[in-house]
Amino acid sequence: MMFLLEATISGLMAGVMYSLVALGFVLIFKASGVFNFAQGVMALFAGLTLVGLMEKFSLPPWAAIIATIAVMILLAWLIEFLVLRRLVNQAPIILFMATLGLAYVLEGLGDILWGSDVKLLDIGLPQGAVDWLLDDYNLYVERLEVAAAVTAVIMVVVLAVFFQKTRIGRALRAVADDHQAALSVGISLRTIWVIVWSVSGVVALVAGIMWGSKSGVQFSLSLIALKALPVLMLGGFTSIPGAIIGGLIIGVGEKWAEIYMGPIIGGAIENWFAYMLALAFLLVRPQGLFGEKIIERI
Amino acid sequence: MNQTTDQAAADTILSVNNIEVIYNHVILVLKGVSLDVPRGGIVALLGANGAGKTTTLKAISNLLRAERGEVTKGAILFEGNEVTDLTPNDLVTRGCIQVMEGRHCFEHLTVEENLMTGAYTRRDGAAAVKADLELVYSYFPRLRERRKSLAGYTSGGEQQMVAIGRALMSKPKMILLDEPSMGLAPQLVEEIFEIVRKLNEQEGVSILLAEQNTNIALKYSNYGYILESGRVVLDGDAAELRENEDVKEFYLGVAGADRKSFRDVKHYKRRKRWLA
Ligand SMILES: Nc1ncnc2c1ncn2[C@@H]1O[C@H](COP(=O)(O)OP(=O)(O)O)[C@@H](O)[C@H]1O
Numbered sequence: 001m002m003f004l005l006e007a008t009i010s011g012l013m014a015g016v017m018y019s020l021v022a023l024g025f026v027l028i029f030k031a032s033g034v035f036n037f038a039q040g041v042m043a044l045f046a047g048l049t050l051v052g053l054m055e056k057f058s059l060p061p062w063a064a065i066i067a068t069i070a071v072m073i074l075l076a077w078l079i080e081f082l083v084l085r086r087l088v089n090q091a092p093i094i095l096f097m098a099t100l101g102l103a104y105v106l107e108g109l110g111d112i113l114w115g116s117d118v119k120l121l122d123i124g125l126p127q128g129a130v131d132w133l134l135d136d137y138n139l140y141v142e143r144l145e146v147a148a149a150v151t152a153v154i155m156v157v158v159l160a161v162f163f164q165k166t167r168i169g170r171a172l173r174a175v176a177d178d179h180q181a182a183l184s185v186g187i188s189l190r191t192i193w194v195i196v197w198s199v200s201g202v203v204a205l206v207a208g209i210m211w212g213s214k215s216g217v218q219f220s221l222s223l224i225a226l227k228a229l230p231v232l233m234l235g236g237f238t239s240i241p242g243a244i245i246g247g248l249i250i251g252v253g254e255k256w257a258e259i260y261m262g263p264i265i266g267g268a269i270e271n272w273f274a275y276m277l278a279l280a281f282l283l284v285r286p287q288g289l290f291g292e293k294i295i296e297r298i
Numbered sequence: 299m300n301q302t303t304d305q306a307a308a309d310t311i312l313s314v315n316n317i318e319v320i321y322n323h324v325i326l327v328l329k330g331v332s333l334d335v336p337r338g339g340i341v342a343l344l345g346a347n348g349a350g351k352t353t354t355l356k357a358i359s360n361l362l363r364a365e366r367g368e369v370t371k372g373a374i375l376f377e378g379n380e381v382t383d384l385t386p387n388d389l390v391t392r393g394c395i396q397v398m399e400g401r402h403c404f405e406h407l408t409v410e411e412n413l414m415t416g417a418y419t420r421r422d423g424a425a426a427v428k429a430d431l432e433l434v435y436s437y438f439p440r441l442r443e444r445r446k447s448l449a450g451y452t453s454g455g456e457q458q459m460v461a462i463g464r465a466l467m468s469k470p471k472m473i474l475l476d477e478p479s480m481g482l483a484p485q486l487v488e489e490i491f492e493i494v495r496k497l498n499e500q501e502g503v504s505i506l507l508a509e510q511n512t513n514i515a516l517k518y519s520n521y522g523y524i525l526e527s528g529r530v531v532l533d534g535d536a537a538e539l540r541e542n543e544d545v546k547e548f549y550l551g552v553a554g555a556d557r558k559s560f561r562d563v564k565h566y567k568r569r570k571r572w573l574a
């Protein structure tokens with residue numbers, strides 16, 4: 001029983017990570033209709049930049065984080081200027097292909113700038129088990145994972161407030177609802193794109209930090225994007241709550257599957273279980289868990 | 299001499315000179331349209347479905363580019379300045395805003411949030427915006443009652459009010475109003491046009507109104523242009539147009555004849571020869 005609880009908690013924590021990456025996808029998809037294949041690589045790139053800045057310029061973690069955020073914003077601006085602006089009004093598949101290209105460019109850029117060896121990321125996040133849970137309840141819960149979960153929750157709350165309460169947030173939702181109408185009231189799509197790509201970049205950085213602190217910054221980090229895909233299928237491509245809940249479901253589902261089905265089927269369930277779950281789910285509910293409410297005109 | 303031309307220019311808020319519009323590099327839709335809107339006036343742009351009314355408005359507001367359309371000839375002057383190279387954002391900032399055909403509310407935003415998006419380009423502070431929100435509610439009391447509802451769940455008439463109120467929040471000098479009567483019950487259409495007239499009189503907003511509903515449009519405007527297949531075929535004072543035999547026959551449905559196009563009408567041909 002304790003074991004199951006431990007697995008569940010650990011699953012939730014892993015799920016938080018998937019949620020973060022899926023969140024980056026959803027933001028960009030909602031605001032620009034672009035399916036950003038490069039989201040995972042952005043997390044890798046952000047992680048690499050952070051480590052690189054700390055190592056090469058001996059920056060303290062907080063300064064390196066601020067500098068990395070600046071780099072991600074610059075990147076968003078460049079992507080808008082070099083790619084999106086030129087492809088506006090093109091078919092979604094063309095934009096998708098462009099993000100595929102972007103993924104390779106970013107990967108290469110990360111390599112050239114910071115090298116391709118596995119890097120340890122230590123920004124001073126707490127390590128080891130949470131003592132009192134271990135002592136009093138005999139539960140093993142990683143501090144790092146608790147930190148990740150707390151950060152993710154803060155991030156989601158900040159984003160929710162930003163979206164609901166600010167002028168820019170309102171404009172973002174307006175663009176997601178109706179591009180043309182947004183243009184007609186004078187909302188600049190280019191500005192909005194730079195903002196969503198920046199926000200996605202920052203979300204990617206947080207994911208990169210969490211993952212990197214646990215398993216080091218390396219190429220495999222970009223593969224968490226592959227986990228985000230089933231999360232999106234589950235949660236719906238346009239729903240922020242969907243991305244979060246979907247991530248948690250996949251995270252926990254994976255751990256449970258490993259425990260209950262692993263011994264029967266053999267190992268490595270974690271690699272494909274998420275897809276099976278999403279697929280099964282799609283058959284029942286194609287619009288996803290929280291697919292956007294479709295409002296019928298009266 | 300110079301003085302009077304300057305004077306005339308100052309009194310014309312919008313001037314469209316012989317524009318040609320092409321979609322997708324090949325589809326020629328406007329074939330030389332010219333029109334003027336005097337400051338403080340309501341001008342109607344009339345014509346059947348597909349005549350090019352929406353295209354004309356979008357050419358002015360520069361929303362055309364987002365639809366792969368392009369102004370290939372002619373000039374559009376807003377307050378004497380060429381607008382061709384401006385973005386819709388620039389134009390809204392300068393005081394020219396379009397209310398699109400079909401209303402285009404943000405369905406997942408509340409009525410009040412919709413109105414607030416109209417203030418996106420403003421930089422004159424929260425208090426001024428709040429005051430204008432109150433102003434919009436005073437023109438459209440129904441919107442105040444429904445301010446917390448998602449716009450997608452409001453009725454067609456309310457959505458039209460949201461769309462106009464949203465434009466008003468940008469503090470416009472001029473509104474390009476595209477088919478406000480579309481799909482609405484006659485009584486509601488009347489109500490909305492009354493409000494538009496009040497906005498024109500009390501707020502001094504100039505209005506270019508595209509309408510298929512010739513009857514109501516001529517009732518509320520000072521001047522009218524009739525568009526057919528991308529050309530202006532007739533223009534004049536609203537009262538004059540209402541009395542014009544051909545307009546009566548083709549657009550007001552007074553007499554029923556079997557002539558198919560306005561072009562076949564001899565009154566009009568005579569007039570055209572005279573104009574040319
Ligand atoms: N985006 C577009 N691409 C190609 N043709 C268009 C486009 N929009 C409108 N048209 C064509 O331009 C003509 C005028 O359309 P429109 O300006 O919408 O007329 P109206 O508003 O008077 O009904 C129509 O024949 C229409 O088919």
Ligand SMILES: [Mg+2]
Nearest residue numbers: 351352399477
């Ligand atoms: Mg139209």
